Amino acid sequence: MDGQALRAESGFAPSWPSQCIASIVLASAVAVGAFSPSAADAAQPGSKPAVAKACANTGTYVKPDGKKAKNSGKHNPGKLFKGRPNRQDEDEERNTGETANLAGYTATVTAGEFVQSLSSFENDGYLKLAVKICNRNSDPQQTNIFDWKVQTPAGNQIDPDISSIPTLQTGTLVKGGEVAGDLVFAIDGQKGDFFVIYKPVSDPFNDIRGIWKITI
16 A cells, blocks of 8 residues: 555545645735734724814814815915005914914904994994904913904004903913904994904014904
8 A cells, every 4th residue: 555545544634735834824814914903903002092283173264165274374464465554574464264373372353343332332333353362382371352453444553442242351271272252443433444463462572463354
């Protein structure tokens, strides 16, 4: 009886070539990998979920292509508001609802309107603004209604009025903290282009200003 018949009769299968065994092992490994989570997908001990950037949702402006505008610190004096008086090199001109980034803050004007009267004894004609401010810095930062001014069509830069209606609160924002509120400016019935100026008084040596235009 030859050796092959002896192995079969004794119950031993013939030996497999080493190349065949290697191919089977490799195919098994590929099959297991196809159904197993990858290292990138598997949860890693101690890993943290992705965190949105601070102040990413402060702005409300949507571009003509339907996409929401991102926060920006780009200087663009004269690009949006050609011929604007008192234009400065580091001004950030923005559409209503679009944000300016300066001094660690993200700020925007979300709306503006003319209001003739605020109360029975406040009826001189006012520009009423809705604004938002967010702190991008790691350290707390203060907000103040006097961070804001309005440049009138006559070229006069005026401060907000202290009025009887609720307005933007002065306070301190922690990182990512945001506050929204109204500001009112007595304009005595003037009409035309008003330029809103944001420049935090807490950083007097920073020349960057946020600029928005409201026309009434």
